[in-house]
Amino acid sequence: MALIEVKNLIKNFDGKNILRGVNMELHEGRSKVVMGPSGCGKTTLLRCLNLLIAPTAGQIIFKGNDITRPGVDIRRLRQDIGFVFQHFxxxxxxxxEENVTLGLRKIKKMKKKDAVEKATYELERVGMFDHRNKYPAQLSGGQKQRAAIVRALAMDPAVMFLDEPTSALDPQMSREVVTVINKLYLDNITMLCVTHDPFLAKYISDSIVFMHEGVVVAEDIAERLFYDHDDPRIRQFFLSVIDHR
Ligand SMILES: Nc1ncnc2c1ncn2[C@@H]1O[C@H](COP(=O)(O)OP(=O)(O)O)[C@@H](O)[C@H]1O
Ligand SMILES: [Mg+2]
Structure with a gap:
């Protein structure tokens, strides 16, 4: 059974359909990347999936329950989803360390010692343990993003959502973050990641969903999507993102 199943999802803003019937599945232990031109609805899709915004129509089945129905426990749902944004x-x-333990203590009600132990484990996993006593202002962009990833990951969510996690970073820092997310991928962390970065997409995904104007138009592995695709919209997109680096 899929962890998340999206069926004919529609989202309307100001009378305009931004999502026009999205269909997609994500299985436990799998990682999917969502790509597509700016404004095609990628962020809107992620925000619908954790009910930050209410879908207009369609279904989202999360762990077997339709979360578009009334009476859904939104707090519970959000605990199942770790969210990482472009800006940490x-x-x-x-x-x-305090950033990481905060949610463990306040939401998971862990004792300080247990929370620190869990934070230590997760910080070591992404090479951030040595920076545990620093404040965000003392970190590079890449280190901040790694800390933000650890903070989400430490809550043991059922799935991690990442929205353009490398797009605010220079190439060197971006590579650092790709390495960390690739490690999570190899650890079979369930992920749904939006990115324009073909390098990130290739190294952290089982498959890539390509969206265009509010619908999924293709899903395939990187090698078959990136080069010389039959669909001119896909070909044009990858010509632009790959040529510019
Ligand atoms: N809260 C909102 N109100 C009105 N329009 C919105 C809102 N959020 C997003 N949009 C519009 O929806 C479209 C898709 O946005 P978005 O999902 O952010 O695209 P992407 O992440 O693929 O670049 C854009 O045209 C954007 O202006
Ligand atoms: Mg976006």
């Missing part, structure tokens, strides 16, 4: 939303007045 760390608390600036807390150290890296």
């Amino acid at each position: 939303a760390l608390y600036s007045h807390l150290t890296v």
